[in-house]
Amino acid sequence: MRSTEDIDILLPSSIDNGRKVIRALNFLPSSAELDPAWFEVDPAAPDNIRVADDLLVDLLFAANGQTFESLHPHVRHIDVEGVPIATLDIDGLLKTKTDYREKDLIDKSVLTKLKNSMK
Numbered sequence: 498m499r500s501t502e503d504i505d506i507l508l509p510s511s512i513d514n515g516r517k518v519i520r521a522l523n524f525l526p527s528s529a530e531l532d533p534a535w536f537e538v539d540p541a542a543p544d545n546i547r548v549a550d551d552l553l554v555d556l557l558f559a560a561n562g563q564t565f566e567s568l569h570p571h572v573r574h575i576d577v578e579g580v581p582i583a584t585l586d587i588d589g590l591l592k593t594k595t596d597y598r599e600k601d602l603i604d605k606s607v608l609t610k611l612k613n614s615m616k
Contacts, residue, residue: 506556507560507568508557509566515532518536568589571592572586591605
């Protein structure tokens with residue numbers, strides 16, 4: 498069993514979206530240091546943003562070469578205690594995992610087993 502170390506949020510790139518994300522994260526003190534301009538990234542070389550407080554949040558513009566747009570077909574909406582949450586399906590999660598990081602290889606193995614057990 499492996500617990501997560503942070504929260505990863507995959508975002509579309511835009512200054513307007515940056516403003517929305519900063520407003521949504523205003524409960525974290527370090528969100529005041531964020532600049533909306535950082536959210537308009539070069540698609541060829543996207544830089545991710547880390548918000549480090551008691552809660553660690555990684556704002557991603559790409560994950561293993563996948564973008565918000567490329568993963569959109571894998572978005573599923575679930576309800577957790579009355580709160581709607583958008584998340585990736587198993588195939589989408591698998592696309593975000595690398596073939597070289599040890600923890601990604603472990604995640605890929607578990608996700609593949611889960612996918613196979615659901616067939």
